[in-house]
Amino acid sequence: MLVNKLRCRITSAVMSEPLQYLSVAGDPVREIPLSVEDLLLLYGNMAAGRAYDRKCTALQLQGRLATYAPFEGQEAAQIGSVFPLTADDWVVASYRDAAAMWATGYPWVNLILSRTGDERGGCPPDGVRVLPPSITVGGHMIHAVGLGWAEKIKGSKSVAMTFFGDGATSEGDFHEAMNFAGVYGTPTVFVCQNNEWAISMPRDRQTASDTIAQKAAAYGMPGIQVDGNDVVAVAIAAAEAVDRAREGQGPTLLELLTYRVGPHTTTDDPGRYRDEEASHQWRRRDPLSRLSAYLASIGEWDEKWAESVAADTGADVERAVAEAEALEPLTSEEIFTAMFAEPTSQLLEQQRMAVTDNG
Amino acid sequence: MAELNIAQAINGALGSALESDPTVIVLGEDVGATGGVFRVTDGLGERFGPDRVVDTPVAESGIIGAAFGMAIGGLKPVAEIQFMGFSYPAFDQIANHVSRIRNRSRHRFTAPMVIRIPYGAGIGAAEHHSESAEAIYAHTPGLKVVVPASPYDAKGLLLEAIADPDPVIFLEPIRLYRSIRQLVPDDPYTVPFGVAEIRRPGNDVTLIAYGAMVKETLEASEKLAAEGIGAEVLDLRSLVPLDADTIIESVEHTGRAVVIQEAPRTAGFATEIVSQIQERTLYSLAAPIQRVTGWDTVVPLRRAEHHFVPDAARIVAAARKTMES
Known part of the structure; x- marks a missing residue:
């Protein structure tokens, strides 16, 4: 999607400063190589992500959703990363990555349905190359290696992008995934959202x-x-990483410095293990207000438009919730029907038992 | 037709799958250049090249996780784990991802893949090289578990596994790799899952076995025949799906049953078979069902291994016990 001249010269060398285009105040620290149209798209997607996220926390507090893992503060990390992806690319994410998943085609209703506790949330529309999110930490990164590898073997130009946190890099599976990707040069983009906290453990x-x-x-x-x-x-760093992968130059690791300004999940109380002052500090580095400040500085900001994006997403999520809640739970018969393409004789027997026992 | 052992029959199945289906990828530690620690993939690396027969880093979780991604992405990976004790590092991938993706995506994404695992004792191998952990996999919903006991079945079941739309754990009895020879068709064929084979008909007692224990059980049936006891020997061939009907029919015919497994005794797969028999046909039994199993010990090393692995003598003794009542 982005042209090659936008390269930020990704390098293995440790850079003195993280790559930055907009300062915390929203001032450009280097030339912004994206069009206003692209910037508005990015802002709109971040705003949608935030509206969904806040709605889910509210719904969880009302008891309408199971435990929810908010991602407030990480909207830029997720929306920016998937910006260069196409519908032929794969996204392999974790449970805190709903914005990235939605922006690549995974519908709100699927995300909501999963959060109501329903496996059908894991079934996005045919052709959406976004796997249902990994719930265990770290095991999914290697799947993006296998998916990218498969695309390479098939001779396609598709790439696989995987999302994980700083905590996941402690898992042995991080090593195995990175090692396989390196050895086989798979078209895999590793996106680490370093949000500084793995539940209560600091980075x-x-x-x-x-x-x-x-x-x-x-x-x-x-x-x-x-x-x-x-x-x-x-977006620029991701574009280069995706471009490298697509052109057969192998995998890249992006470390996105961000902060989980909210709790680990709706059952977590961060006050027990961290000074919430840091959270307030990070809220001042908010990704949405940073971009809106820049857009305002170039005369492209429309407050009413931003409000309407959030309101529209809120309405979309409301509809998704209504749709999810209107769906009858899986029946005792149906819980057996997706274990295999065809149920085994044991499953059929147990299905008969379950159906009979339940009435 | 050629007379082949199990290792050769598996090699033939892999070769034929690699040849006929360009999406089939064989991967694992040392499967290419050396043909695998048991030489089961011997020559395949040369024939199909390093992109189809892939030597991987020493990382079982990585092998299975990468194969899982490949399978979702439209390939048909056949992954080899060198020994059953080495499958445990991959267990997270198998139990949390491979076995679940169809259900957690309600059929949208699937993992048609085969995980080949040599299993079992009897060759005096090093520690961790002799385990029989089939019950762990049979107990994991979403996996099929297949255990051949003959060269013919090894080829046919493996081709069936490769054609299967779901993940299959394919267990290869190490000590039978080269100890049985049988005429095996050159052309590809499949042996269906969930169909037990009556390896020897009999009227007095049903001996139920799978994998490496089938050979011991057939030997036991010879000895019993010499004593005038007619043993019917069932080779289950697959544990998931399980052909419970054939077991029940046989037990109803003989009225007696011995279930044989090499794995440790407690919570083994034999226990599941015993449960099925008592649930479905307790009153056809003339005697309590007997189990012949390994013990709840770590598999002893080479010098004491024989104390652990069930042999024909123990099976004969158990069969005789059922004949006492």
Whole structure:
């Protein structure tokens, strides 16, 4: 989607500063290589993500959704990363990545349905190449390696992008995924949203490395630290990583510096383990207000439009909730019907037992 | 037709699948250049090249996780894990991802893949090289578990596994790899899952076995025949799906049953078979069902291994016990 001249020269060398295009105040620190149309698209998608996120937290508090993992503050990281993807690319994400999933075609109603506790949420429309989110931490990164590898073997230009957090880099599976991607040069983009907290564990106790990006060097791939709350920087870095993957130059690790300003989930109380002052500080680096400040500075900001985007998404999510709640739960018969393409004789027998026992 | 052992029959199945289906990828540790630790993939790397027969880093979780991604992406990976004890690092991938994707996406995404695992004791191998953990996989919803006991079945079941739309755990009895030879058709064919084979008909007692224990059980049936006891020997061939009907029919015919497994005794797959028999046909039994199993010990190393692995003598003793009542 972005042209090659936008390259930010991703490198394995540890950069002194994370890649940034917009300062915290929204001032351009280098030329902004995106069109106003692209910037508005990015803003609109971030606003939609935030509206969904806040709605879900509210719905959870009302008892209408199961436990919810908010991503407020990480909208730029998710929306910027998927900006260069096409419908032929794969997204393999975790449970905190709804904005990235939605922006690549995974409908709100599927996301909501999963959060009501329904497997049918994991079935996006045919052709959407976004896997249902991984609930265990870290095991899914290698799937993006396998998917990218398959595309490479098939001779297509599709790439696979995987989302994970700083905590996931402590899992052994992170090593295996990065190692396989490096060895086979798979078209995989590793997107680490370093939001500084893995539930109660701060980033500096996950790893003794100075940065997560530097880990890429050990696997023979480039890694770059990016200001994860600067959607322009994220989009540019992701565009180069995707471009490298598409052109057969292999995997890239992006470390997006951001912050989980909310709790781990709606059952978590961050006050028990961290000073919430940091959270307030990070709210001042908010990715949406940063981009809106820039858009205002170039005379392209329309407050009413922004409000309407949030309101429209709120209405979309309301409809998705209504649709999800209108769906009858899986019956005792139906819980057996997706274990295999054809149920085994054991499953058929148990299905008969379950149906009979339940009435 | 050629007379082949199990290792050769599996090799033939893999070769024929690689030849006929360009989406089939064989991957695992040392499967290419050396033909695998048991030489099961011997020659396939040369024939099909390093992109189809892929030597991987030493990382079982990575092998299965990458194969899982490949399978979702439209390939048909056949992954090899060198020994059953080495499958445990991959268990998270198998139980949390491979076995679940169809259900958690309600059929949208699927993982048609085969995980080949040599299993079992009897060759005096090193620690962790002799496990029989089939019950762990049979207990994991969403997996099919297949265990051949003959060269013919090894080829046909493996081709069936490769054609299957769901993940299959394909267990290869290590000590039978080269100890049985049988005429095997050159052309591809499949053996269906969920169909037990009556390896020997009999009227007095049903001996139910799978994998490596089938050979011991057939030997036991010879000894029993010499004593005038007619044993019917069932080779289950697949544990999931299980051909419970054939088991029940046979037990109703003989009125006696011995279930044989190499795995440790407690919560083994034999226990499941015993449960099915008592649930469905308790009153046709003339005697309590017997189990012949490994023990709830770590598989002893080479010098004491024989104390663990069930042999024909133990099976004969158990069969005799059922004949006492």
